[in-house]
Amino acid sequence: xxxxxxxxxxxxxxxxxxxxxxxxxxxxxxxxxxxxxxxxxxxxxxxxxxxxxxxxxxxxxxxxxxxxxxxxxxxxxxxxxxxxxxxxxxxxxxxxxxxxxxxxxxxxxxxxxxxxxxxxxxxxxxxxxxxxxxxxxxxxxxxxxxxxxxxxxxxxxxxxxxxxxxxxxxxxxxxxxxxxxxxxxxxxxxxxxxxxxxxxxxxxxxxxxxxxxxxxxxxxxxxxxxxxxxxxxxxxxxxxxxxxxxxxxxxxxxxxxxxxxxxxxxxxxxxxxxxxxxxxxxxxxxxxxxxxxxxxxxxxxxxxxxxxxxxxxxxxxxxxxxxxxxxxxxxxxxxxxxxxxxxxxxxxxxxxxxxxxxxxxxxxxxxxxxxxxxxxxxxxxxxxxxxxxxxxxxxxxxxxxxxxxxxxxxxxxxxxxxxxxxxxxxxxxxxxxxxxxxxxxxxxxxxxxxxxxxxx
Numbered sequence: 001x002x003x004x005x006x007x008x009x010x011x012x013x014x015x016x017x018x019x020x021x022x023x024x025x026x027x028x029x030x031x032x033x034x035x036x037x038x039x040x041x042x043x044x045x046x047x048x049x050x051x052x053x054x055x056x057x058x059x060x061x062x063x064x065x066x067x068x069x070x071x072x073x074x075x076x077x078x079x080x081x082x083x084x085x086x087x088x089x090x091x092x093x094x095x096x097x098x099x100x101x102x103x104x105x106x107x108x109x110x111x112x113x114x115x116x117x118x119x120x121x122x123x124x125x126x127x128x129x130x131x132x133x134x135x136x137x138x139x140x141x142x143x144x145x146x147x148x149x150x151x152x153x154x155x156x157x158x159x160x161x162x163x164x165x166x167x168x169x170x171x172x173x174x175x176x177x178x179x180x181x182x183x184x185x186x187x188x189x190x191x192x193x194x195x196x197x198x199x200x201x202x203x204x205x206x207x208x209x210x211x212x213x214x215x216x217x218x219x220x221x222x223x224x225x226x227x228x229x230x231x232x233x234x235x236x237x238x239x240x241x242x243x244x245x246x247x248x249x250x251x252x253x254x255x256x257x258x259x260x261x262x263x264x265x266x267x268x269x270x271x272x273x274x275x276x277x278x279x280x281x282x283x284x285x286x287x288x289x290x291x292x293x294x295x296x297x298x299x300x301x302x303x304x305x306x307x308x309x310x311x312x313x314x315x316x317x318x319x320x321x322x323x324x325x326x327x328x329x330x331x332x333x334x335x336x337x338x339x340x341x342x343x344x345x346x347x348x349x350x351x352x353x354x355x356x357x358x359x360x361x362x363x364x365x366x367x368x369x370x371x372x373x374x375x376x377x378x379x380x381x382x383x384x385x386x387x388x389x390x391x392x393x394x395x396x397x398x399x400x401x402x403x404x405x406x407x408x409x410x411x412x413x414x415x416x417x418x419x420x421x422x423x424x425x426x427x428x429x430x431x432x433x434x435x436x437x438x439x440x441x442x443x444x445x446x447x448x449x450x451x452x453x454x455x456x
Contacts, residue, residue: 027086
């Protein structure tokens with residue numbers, strides 16, 4: 001029963017905390033399922049921030065108090081949103097293609113669930129990194145400074161962003177202990193959340209059938225990578241969930257409206273607070289969206305970037321203030337100075353990455369989305385340019401990171417490349433346009449002559 005209690009606390013309490021935000025009428029263009037998924041995701045970010053803030057204030061963690069604090073933060077964000085409702089979107093019947101796509105997504109989730117339950121998708125990092133930290137923090141009901149400072153625990157990366165260990169510690173306090181098998185099951189559960197929530201976001205720009213097809217492609221790619229790269233129980237699936245939902249919202253016709261910008265900022269903060277490699281994704285997404293958006297005359301790009309990045313800055317600032325004031329860390333580390341590069345490793349790095357991706361289900365999670373984009377054979381528009389630009393940025397950052405190591409990085413790449421390149425597969429899949437709409441308006445907007453009402 002502790003496993004059920006652990007998962008219930010992890011899923012339902014963040015959902016309750018984030019519900020005040022997503023029940024705002026401005027999100028009426030989203031499906032009910034999408035609003036539920038986004039409520040849970042936004043509530044998780046707010047809950048983690050509340051936990052870090054409590055540590056800075058010297059307040060021990062308490063499940064009821066933290067849940068209330070996160071809900072109050074959600075109400076505060078809701079107060080920043082302008083009044084007004086968005087009209088629900090009505091679409092054509094799903095059709096045979098849409099039904100087939102939903103079936104593929106369902107089977108992908110079932111396969112991930114089977115792999116997770118059997119232990120075939122379990123991550124070694126769960127045992128050596130994520131699990132022990134979350135368990136210790138739950139016992140201490142705060143960040144255990146002595147545990148983090150111990151040189152013997154250096155391999156646990158004390159500087160690493162806190163969101164996942166925060167949430168798992170929260171669930172462990174609620175359940176009375178850390179439940180390892182439940183942590184592994186977060187992989188198929190979050191994959192199912194994407195399968196349920198993505199179509200209701202993408203339908204605004206792709207139509208119902210197109211949204212189903214693109215969502216199924218993403219879910220199948222992530223599920224296959226997850227099973228092959230053993231991500232059950234580590235930070236990669238939560239990272240992918242935040243990044244996928246954030247990018248889907250950025251691609252919607254309502255992306256430039258203030259409510260969507262605030263929600264997107266929360267999701268980007270969730271990604272940046274989950275894993276180190278999310279930072280280039282977040283920065284590239286914010287900057288490219290501001291540059292490529294369709295309404296350049298409504299709000300200066302720097303203001304859009306500021307709105308999108310403000311939650312990330314606040315979340316990471318709280319974390320680094322904790323690290324600096326305790327003398328634990330002052331930034332991300334382990335890969336040398338920024339320009340301590342070894343360019344002679346570049347051919348080895350490229351070959352090792354290609355080998356690692358090819359060894360992950362024959363590279364199909366990346367090759368099939370690439371083939372779909374190539375088959376479209378048309379000029380890349382702003383919509384396709386955003387995910388493809390972010391994908392190029394993420395890939396470039398990973399190449400840059402791999403050539404920092406003085407010794408041969410081939411072994412490191414062999415066990416990490418499939419996981420860290422998984423967002424690239426998702427981003428390329430989002431660039432596929434199975435069904436294009438002409439001149440879409442932001443959901444809930446009136447005729448074009450009143451378009452200024454949608455200004456963020």
